[in-house]
Amino acid sequence: MPELIPNAFLIGVQKSATTSLYDWIGQHPDVCAPFSMKDTPFFIDDTLYAKGTSFLDEVYRREFGGQRIILNGSANIIYFEHSIKRMAQCNPQAKLLLVLRNPVERAISAYNFAVKRNMEDLPLIEAVNREPERIATGDLRTLSNNTYVDHGKYYEQISRLYNYYPESQVLIFLYEDIRSNPSEVIAKTYAFLGLDPSFEPNLRSLNKTGSVRFAWIRNALYSQSGIKKFLVKNVLDKILPYDRKYRLKIFFLNLVTSKTKERPQSGPDLTEARALIRKQLQPDIEKLQGLLGRDLNHWNS
Numbered sequence: 001m002p003e004l005i006p007n008a009f010l011i012g013v014q015k016s017a018t019t020s021l022y023d024w025i026g027q028h029p030d031v032c033a034p035f036s037m038k039d040t041p042f043f044i045d046d047t048l049y050a051k052g053t054s055f056l057d058e059v060y061r062r063e064f065g066g067q068r069i070i071l072n073g074s075a076n077i078i079y080f081e082h083s084i085k086r087m088a089q090c091n092p093q094a095k096l097l098l099v100l101r102n103p104v105e106r107a108i109s110a111y112n113f114a115v116k117r118n119m120e121d122l123p124l125i126e127a128v129n130r131e132p133e134r135i136a137t138g139d140l141r142t143l144s145n146n147t148y149v150d151h152g153k154y155y156e157q158i159s160r161l162y163n164y165y166p167e168s169q170v171l172i173f174l175y176e177d178i179r180s181n182p183s184e185v186i187a188k189t190y191a192f193l194g195l196d197p198s199f200e201p202n203l204r205s206l207n208k209t210g211s212v213r214f215a216w217i218r219n220a221l222y223s224q225s226g227i228k229k230f231l232v233k234n235v236l237d238k239i240l241p242y243d244r245k246y247r248l249k250i251f252f253l254n255l256v257t258s259k260t261k262e263r264p265q266s267g268p269d270l271t272e273a274r275a276l277i278r279k280q281l282q283p284d285i286e287k288l289q290g291l292l293g294r295d296l297n298h299w300n301s
Contacts, residue, residue: 003053003054003056003057004032004056004057004060004061004064004070005053005056005057005070005090005091006037006056006060006070006071006072006090006091006094007069007070007091007093007094007095008025008031008069008070008071008072008094008095008096008097008193009071009072009073009077009087009094009095009096009097010022010025010038010071010072010073010074010075010097010098010099011073011074011075011077011078011084011087011096011097011098011161012074012075012076012077012078012079012098012099012157013075013078013079013098013099013100013101013106013151013152013154014075014076014106014110014113014151015075015101015106015109015110015113016075016099016100016101016106016175016178017099017101017175017178017179017205018038018073018075018099019038019039019206020178020203020204020205020206021097021099021178021185021186021189022038022071022073023038023201023204023206024182024186024189024201024202024203025069025071025097025186025189025190025193025201026071027199027201027202028069028190028195028196028199028201029067029199030067030068030069030195030196031067031068031069031070031071031193031195032060032063032064032065032067032069032070032071033069033070033071034059034060034062034063036059037056037059037060037071037072037073038073038074039073039074039075039076040072040074041074041076041083041144042055042056042072042074043074043077043083043084043086043087043090044074044076044077044080044082044083044140044144045140049086053090056072068194068195069193069194069195076144078098078157078158078161079143079144079150079151079157080143081160084160084161084164084165085164087164088164088165092164092165093169094165094169095169095170095171095192095193096161096165096169096170096171097170097171097173097189097192098158098170098171098172098173099172099173099174099175099178100154100172100173100174100175100288101174101175102175102298102299103149103151103152103153103154103277103281103284103285103299104152104274104277104278104281104299106151106152106175107128107148107149107151107152107277108124108148108270108273108274108277110145110148110151111124111127111148114145114146117145119141119145119146120145120146123269124148124269124270124273125269125272125273125276127146127148128148128149128273128276128277128280129276131146131147131148131149131150134146134147135147135150148277149277149280149281152277152281152284153281153284154284154288155284155285155287155288155291156284158170158172158288158291159291171188171189171192172292173185173188174294182203183200183203186201186203278300282300285299285300
């Protein structure tokens with residue numbers, strides 16, 4: 001029996017409604033989209049990737065029922081060239097989906113998300129100024145979660161992507177498209193994937209940043225302590241398969257997250273940080289307009 005490997009990937013970007021889009025696609029009866037295969041960094045993390053495609057097969061096999069589309073997703077795939085290369089080696093004929101958000105607002109949202117997850121302790125403008133140092137470390141966790149400006153260099157990332165996949169296999173939306181007309185977005189997505197576009201999913205919104213209710217649980221979930229690593233490796237990994245462990249983590253994340261959105265930040269510090277981020281990303285935005293053939297001037301306001 002051949003291994004089950006993904007033939008469709010949702011490759012990014014962070015904080016751009018990718019969790020919601022993954023959910024909408026996965027509701028289609030001809031799509032196999034396990035909950036744990038959204039933001040599992042199989043193609044990014046060396047340790048996970050070393051498990052081989054049998055790791056993916058094991059997770060998909062538990063939910064597979066003959067569906068035509070096997071979906072995988074991670075908002076960070078587009079950011080790392082090695083993950084794109086590995087994905088292309090896994091399935092060069094796959095269809096790719098990408099959502100782009102105003103990179104300035106995306107950076108601020110990602111920063112707020114990192115603060116909530118206890119992965120950021122610097123003020124925003126200091127974090128932006130320290131970003132070159134963070135990139136230089138090469139640390140995967142830091143690169144994934146704390147490089148707010150660099151993640152917004154979409155022109156660089158998409159140009160690199162086209163070295164591995166032709167444009168015909170890539171469908172790109174803007175975050176504004178999802179917010180303003182989700183029904184049209186999902187219909188186009190279904191058609192792109194060769195699915196019946198008349199199916200109407202529940203267009204619910206998932207993974208909003210929200211606010212933290214129980215900081216001590218949040219801190220335990222994201223702790224990098226030796227005790228936690230020992231317990232995960234020697235206890236949880238031995239008694240729970242990966243997908244069930246992932247569901248347990250998300251359960252606790254939802255438990256500690258209030259559905260009430262935090263009040264938007266304001267003030268001179270945010271204004272200064274936004275201006276700095278915009279200045280750094282302006283050249284990339286200008287080139288991206290030509291690449292996509294879309295007017296992105298509203299991203300500069």
